[in-house]
Amino acid sequence: MDYNLEQIELYTNTITDFGYSDDYTEEYARCRYNLIFTGETVGNEYSALTETFATKNMDKKEGAVDYINQSVQDVKDWMETSGDLAIYPFYDETYQDIMRSDERVVSLLYYNDMYMGGAHGMYGWGGENYDPVSGEKITISDVVLDMDRFNEILKEKLLEYDAYLEESTIDTNLEAYKNRLSNGEGDYNWSIDYSGITVYFNPYEM
Secondary structure (H helix, E strand, O other): OOOOOOEOOEEEEEEEEEEEOOOOOOEEEEEEEEEEEEOOOOOHHHHHHHHHHHHHHHHHHHHHHHHHHHHHHHHHHHHHHHOOOOOOOEEEEEEEEEEEEEOOOEEEEEEEEEEOOOOOOEEEEEEEEEOOOOOOEOOHHHOOOOHHHHHHHHHHHHHHHOOOOOHHHHHHHHHHHHHHHHOOOOOOOEEEOOOOEEEOOOOOOO
């Protein structure tokens, strides 16, 4: 950690909303999410970051309400058509880590665990990275200068992790990630801390 960098105070608030049966005797759905705020000591220099998080927080609150309403209805519909097979409650739970927060970059890591019926749920990690002055998201290419070499390193690391992965699949996917990035259609799934960059590949991606 570079202690010469100005640290930006962030804190989170965890909220869990629930959806119940009509008589409130059974939990049909729940949604757990984190709101993130800049601290009181954060000055005007980072006011755009404060506004960015305020907008994100509002979107999360509205999304949670929509999720609960839709999930409760989905459970009701399932019970009407298939009987009560104890496939509920549905849940969408997100956990958050602040990987880095200073004058150069704010990096957040989210872990999401979700069940919407079916044989099993799904889970995954997602990174978000911000320029603290502009409040705008930054992409991996704002940090990495040579994306071709970066993909080569990612491939090496993936094969170290799992030697049974197909190299052609890795090549195809990494090239697709790079093309989406260059076309402004998406970013790699990444975070950055004081040790370096971490790229996340969720289930089925490779």
